[in-house]
Amino acid sequence: MPQNRRFLLQRRPDGTPVEADFELVTEDTPALAEGEFLIRNHYASLDPAMRGWMDESGNYIPPIPLGAPVRASTIGVVEESRAEGFEPGQWVMGLNALEDYSIGVAGGFTQPIDPALVPSVTNYLSIFGAVGMTAYFGFLEVCEPKPGETVLVSGAAGAVGSLVGQLAKIHGCRAVGIAGGPAKCARLTEKYGFDAAIDYRGKDEAALTAAIAEACPDGVDVIFENVGGIILDAGLMNLNLYARVGLCGLISEYNTAPRGIRNLWQLIVKRAHIRGLLVADYVERFGEGAAKMGEWAAAGKLTIDEHIDEGLENAFDSFMRLFAGTNDGKMILKIA
Ligand SMILES: NC(=O)c1ccc[n+]([C@@H]2O[C@H](COP(=O)([O-])OP(=O)(O)OC[C@H]3O[C@@H](n4cnc5c(N)ncnc54)[C@H](OP(=O)(O)O)[C@@H]3O)[C@@H](O)[C@H]2O)c1
Known part of the structure; x- marks a missing residue:
């Protein structure tokens, strides 16, 4: 059995993770038991949610045990198998870890994938993976957009x-995006088709509230929230009557004590609702979502950007891009 480089969680991060919280080690890969198969991981998805899995409390799944490799979704190729239905050479995808090799179990979370069905096998970690399904179900089912509405x-x-911005345009909405820096804002309007872009950097809550009001002269009917903090509070000050807020993520609070929402009273004033969403709730319907996303992508209506860094030894720096905002698209680490 091959040697396995594994990126271990050695200490729970106190606020922003530092390199010393992790260690890259080389271990022997144990022999396969009946029903197991060996996966050579080729690509790993780096997701903001992994930060929550590093805390003692975990989030929607249990925390990563200390001394264990950092959990991540990966795609790879079966190298050896003692499991029916998993043949050497077959591509698979599953919730594994940041390591060269993972051991899959028949009947577990790892599923076969077919690279021939997609432009790039990495698309299984972006448009056809959790990210694409979060946008599809989170926006269309939780936010219930209607043509002509303004989506922030x-x-x-x-x-x-x-x-989400591109889905908003496909569904006849006006899409306004908030991002960090002029280059990203230009990408919103020029590449993804947003109607307007707001650079949040250097703005306090009052300035953000005014910038949203200017970019959304008819008010905001839907907020798709990925960030939280003052960005969410400024959005709430611009809601229309009966607006919907889909709470997808709060990345501005993942490395700090939660600030909380301060303008919640606006939900009363505007008879609006806020609803949390978790992509895991839609697993049974991923086929349906992937088919629709594939249709729109093939028709040239969806652009997907993937930011692929290389090397397991760079796992820490690549993961931290998510918090520094230096990823341009879905953050993926090429391992093999
Ligand atoms: N609920 C679910 O089922 C589900 C599933 C997937 C993802 N999510 C959530 O969706 C959000 C986006 O995830 P993603 O995978 O698509 O990551 P991503 O947006 O590709 O990368 C993270 C981005 O967040 C921004 N950011 C980081 N720290 C920030 C801060 N303090 N203030 C403002 N912006 C900050 C950065 O962009 P800027 O340069 O623009 O700052 C960064 O590029 C996350 O909150 C994630 O937890 C939820």
Whole structure:
């Protein structure tokens, strides 16, 4: 069995993760038991949610145990198998870890995938993976957009946000995106088709509230929230009557004590609602979502950007891009 480089969580981060919280080690890969198969991981998805899994409390799944490799969705190829239905050479996708090799179990979370069905096998981690399905079900089912409505998206240049803005345009809405810096704002309007872009950097809550009001002269009917903090509070001050807020993520609070929402009273004033969403709730319907996303992508209506860094030894720097905002698209780490 091959040697396995594994990126371990050695200490729970106190606020923003530092390199010393992790360690890259080389271990022997144990022999396969009956029903197991060996996966050579080729690509790993780096997701903001992984930060929550590093805390003692975890989030919607249990925390990563200390000394264990950092959990991540990966795609790879079966190298050896003692499991029916998993043959050497077959591509698979599953919730594994940041490591060269993972051991899959028949009947577990790892599923076969077919690279021939997609332009790039990495698309299984972006448009056809959790990111694409979060945008599809989170926006269309939780936010219930109607043609002509104004949709405000935070984290708009990121993996989920860029897709939500494009879905808003496909559904006849006006899309306004919030992102960090002029380059990302230009990408929103020029590449993803947003009607307007707001650079949040250097703005306090009052300035953000005014910028949203200017970019959304008819008010905001839907907020797709990825960031939280003052960005969400400024959005709430611009809601229309009966607006919907889809709470997808709060990345501005993942490394700090939660600030909380301060303008919640606007939900009363505007008879609006806010609803959390979790992509895991839609797993049974991923086929339906992937088919629709594939249709729109093939018709040239959806652009998907993937930011692919290379090397397991760069896992820390690549993961931290999500918090520095230096990822341009879905953050993926090429391992093999
Ligand atoms: N609920 C679910 O089922 C589900 C599923 C997937 C993802 N999510 C959530 O969706 C959000 C986006 O995830 P993603 O995978 O698409 O990541 P992403 O948007 O591709 O990358 C993260 C982006 O967040 C922005 N950001 C980071 N720290 C920030 C801060 N303090 N203030 C403002 N913006 C900040 C940065 O963009 P800027 O340069 O623009 O700042 C960064 O590029 C996250 O909150 C994630 O937890 C939820």
